[in-house]
Amino acid sequence: MKKLQISLKPGGRIYVNGAVLKVDRKVSIEFLNDVTFLLEHHVLQPGDTHTPLRQLYFIIQTVLIDPANSEDARSMFHSAHAALLASFKNSTIINGLVEVGDAFERGRPFDALKILRPLFVIEDEIIAQGMRPERTEIQHECEAR
Known part of the structure; x- marks a missing residue:
């Protein structure tokens, strides 16, 4: 692995292998070996998960941030991912979701997040046009909590 150097501003946060x-x-900070991390600006807060793709992102992010307790999040990912594949008609989003699923299954949740982020723009355009995807299983689960 190549060395990876990250610079943080005062008050900045980084999530490293489940630790904040x-x-x-x-x-x-220079990482000398493989590490799983998220920078603070890549972390969605629960209040920011107002669309189905952002909810899926939040689930994947949970797997990265809290790996010791990720079984429930992994189960939610599989349910939500299947529901989203069935809900969207946009080929770019469908192809992206397939890639997200592949990355997640290969144990590369960070790569899944990188694939998912650019799809938010397309999803926002779909919602703005009033072609909102049908309510997904994940939305029902979130509302029930």
Whole structure:
């Protein structure tokens, strides 16, 4: 693996292998081995999960942030992913969801997030045009909680 260097601003957070690190000053961190991490600006808060694709992103993010307790999130991913594949008609989103599923199944949830993020724009356009996908199983689960 190549060395990977990350710079954080004061007050910045990074999620590393399930741990949340917050820095009090500008700092650079160099990862010398394989590590799973998310930068704070890639983390969706629960209130930001107002669309089906963002809800799927949140589920995958949960697997990364809390790997010790990820079984429930993995199960939710499989249900939500199948429901979304059946709900969307846009070929770009469907192809993206297939790639997301492949990456997730290969144990590459971070790659799944990278594939999913650009699809938000297309989903937002679909919603703006009033062609909202049918309510998905994941939306029903979230509302029930």
